[in-house]
Amino acid sequence: VVLPAGDDLGILKWNADDLLLVGTDQVLDGVHFDSSVHPPRAIGRKVMNRNLSDCAAMACLPAAAVVTLALPRDRGIDYAKEIYLGVQEAGDVYACPIVGGDTASWPGKLVATVTIFGRSHGIEPVRRSGAKPGDIVCVTGPLGGSIRGRHMTFAPRIFEARQIIAGGLAATAMLDLSDGLSRDLPRLCAASGVGAVVRASAIPVHEDAIELRRDGRSPVEHALHDGEDYELLFTCPVDRAAPMNPNHRTLPFVQIGTVTAEPGVWIEHDEDRREPLEPKGWDHSL
Amino acid sequence: VVLPAGDDLGILKWNADDLLLVGTDQVLDGVHFDSSVHPPRAIGRKVMNRNLSDCAAMACLPAAAVVTLALPRDRGIDYAKEIYLGVQEAGDVYACPIVGGDTASWPGKLVATVTIFGRSHGIEPVRRSGAKPGDIVCVTGPLGGSIRGRHMTFAPRIFEARQIIAGGLAATAMLDLSDGLSRDLPRLCAASGVGAVVRASAIPVHEDAIELRRDGRSPVEHALHDGEDYELLFTCPVDRAAPMNPNHRTLPFVQIGTVTAEPGVWIEHDEDRREPLEPKGWDHSL
Numbered sequence: 001v002v003l004p005a006g007d008d009l010g011i012l013k014w015n016a017d018d019l020l021l022v023g024t025d026q027v028l029d030g031v032h033f034d035s036s037v038h039p040p041r042a043i044g045r046k047v048m049n050r051n052l053s054d055c056a057a058m059a060c061l062p063a064a065a066v067v068t069l070a071l072p073r074d075r076g077i078d079y080a081k082e083i084y085l086g087v088q089e090a091g092d093v094y095a096c097p098i099v100g101g102d103t104a105s106w107p108g109k110l111v112a113t114v115t116i117f118g119r120s121h122g123i124e125p126v127r128r129s130g131a132k133p134g135d136i137v138c139v140t141g142p143l144g145g146s147i148r149g150r151h152m153t154f155a156p157r158i159f160e161a162r163q164i165i166a167g168g169l170a171a172t173a174m175l176d177l178s179d180g181l182s183r184d185l186p187r188l189c190a191a192s193g194v195g196a197v198v199r200a201s202a203i204p205v206h207e208d209a210i211e212l213r214r215d216g217r218s219p220v221e222h223a224l225h226d227g228e229d230y231e232l233l234f235t236c237p238v239d240r241a242a243p244m245n246p247n248h249r250t251l252p253f254v255q256i257g258t259v260t261a262e263p264g265v266w267i268e269h270d271e272d273r274r275e276p277l278e279p280k281g282w283d284h285s286l
Numbered sequence: 287v288v289l290p291a292g293d294d295l296g297i298l299k300w301n302a303d304d305l306l307l308v309g310t311d312q313v314l315d316g317v318h319f320d321s322s323v324h325p326p327r328a329i330g331r332k333v334m335n336r337n338l339s340d341c342a343a344m345a346c347l348p349a350a351a352v353v354t355l356a357l358p359r360d361r362g363i364d365y366a367k368e369i370y371l372g373v374q375e376a377g378d379v380y381a382c383p384i385v386g387g388d389t390a391s392w393p394g395k396l397v398a399t400v401t402i403f404g405r406s407h408g409i410e411p412v413r414r415s416g417a418k419p420g421d422i423v424c425v426t427g428p429l430g431g432s433i434r435g436r437h438m439t440f441a442p443r444i445f446e447a448r449q450i451i452a453g454g455l456a457a458t459a460m461l462d463l464s465d466g467l468s469r470d471l472p473r474l475c476a477a478s479g480v481g482a483v484v485r486a487s488a489i490p491v492h493e494d495a496i497e498l499r500r501d502g503r504s505p506v507e508h509a510l511h512d513g514e515d516y517e518l519l520f521t522c523p524v525d526r527a528a529p530m531n532p533n534h535r536t537l538p539f540v541q542i543g544t545v546t547a548e549p550g551v552w553i554e555h556d557e558d559r560r561e562p563l564e565p566k567g568w569d570h571s572l
């Protein structure tokens with residue numbers, strides 16, 4: 001960082017060996033958080049962690065970020081500062097500075113937007129489009145029930161993504177699970193021109209999903225459809241997933257299925273019974 | 287651009303000789319535009335041009351941008367596309383591609399946010415902090431009355447900024463006039479640790495400001511306080527402003543005052559009469 005926030009633009013020097021990765025993501029009051037419940041610092045952390053999760057999804061390292069706030073008229077500058085502090089706290093975990101911002105007051109509800117700049121730093125970015133038939137389908141952690149609180153407090157899987165690749169696992173396609181496995185796996189498959197079969201019994205189910213079964217839907221259904229898990233979903237060749245490297249034993253992932261040449265995404269309940277994996281339309285909003 | 291929008295992040299290769307400049311700016315319905323009056327394409331152009339104007343203020347070239355929209359529930363995807371087209375149209379003038387975005391639907395009003403990446407491309411970025419006592423204070427065009435329509439249709443002064451520097455004019459400090467001369471000149475002076483005296487008779491007054499005098503305020507008052515001019519305000523040493531270089535004759539700027547060692551910003555009405563230049567609080571909102 002040559003010049004941090006305060007001028008018209010922030011200035012960065014860029015390493016010639018690094019690809020520059022850029023993305024942006026916003027959180028809206030009443031959609032991604034509830035400002036009557038969630039403190040401003042938690043809102044700041046969430047919008048930054050969503051962007052950091054996009055870095056994880058490409059296996060890059062965050063380098064810098066900028067922030068905008070559309071601030072309700074009845075919220076003062078201290079409230080805005082708390083949001084910025086939350087953004088900064090989340091960035092500090094990865095030494096990612098905030099290099100610019102824009103705050104404007106308005107009669108509407110709170111909108112917080114972060115744009116993130118990542119750098120490849122020795123690892124070729126992993127896209128969504130490289131999955132091959134025969135690859136295995138993996139996730140980095142248990143899914144479902146994030147609405148119980150995890151959607152505000154999750155940790156982006158940046159180090160896990162770097163560790164997976166650096167550990168010798170040749171991920172062919174990767175994304176972060178924000179909209180639920182049943183929505184995000186079809187996206188990965190469509191980008192790669194393949195299909196997939198997922199085994200219901202292999203899906204790691206979060207204890208939050210088990211708690212939520214009281215609503216009449218099974219824990220696995222919550223794991224498939226809830227969203228806001230922010231775990232990584234990736235594919236890789238079977239032979240590269242075998243624990244040839246002792247590091248693999250510590251890699252945090254679980255195989256949940258297999259990539260197929262035929263398009264279409266299936267969920268296999270047992271060997272005789274499979275059905276199309278379709279996003280369920282139920283409402284898990286705030 | 288290695289990978290455009292569609293994956294988790296866009297990917298750019300970055301020239302090692304180029305500094306990377308980053309900034310962000312948003313427009314809010316009812317504050318920066320009125321969605322019941324202004325078509326979506328004009329809204330898209332405005333948010334992009336505001337960001338391009340920040341590039342002009344640093345004398346850099348835009349390289350890429352990302353966009354987020356918080357879209358009212360009653361607006362469809364076609365409306366969002368029109369906004370994106372407006373963003374793209376404004377970027378196309380400078381060959382600046384859109385490499386990422388995020389659109390979310392919500393019950394609130396429209397928010398459009400752009401983050402811009404600029405590259406120095408052979409010109410050292412001009413900050414706000416380099417003005418020296420004795421420098422002249424200049425603007426690139428007439429001011430005032432932008433609320434009559436120019437605030438939606440202005441052209442960012444990117445080529446003018448590059449031409450000023452490339453023409454041999456050593457600008458010591460620069461910014462784009464978004465909040466009005468009476469707010470923005472004090473910012474430049476504060477960043478540089480100097481003061482300034484502006485001659486009222488030297489300020490170029492836009493014909494829109496003359497039209498607005500019917501409201502009882504003089505055209506010069508409009509030129510000083512209205513805002514959203516998006517002309518460049520810059521300082522440079524007197525000797526470097528002289529037309530040694532024949533290019534200077536065509537450079538689009540007017541001297542309006544002088545930088546002083548003493549802090550404080552003054553407006554000089556005639557040789558005997560000066561007063562502090564203070565931002566007037568009148569409302570020029572939509």
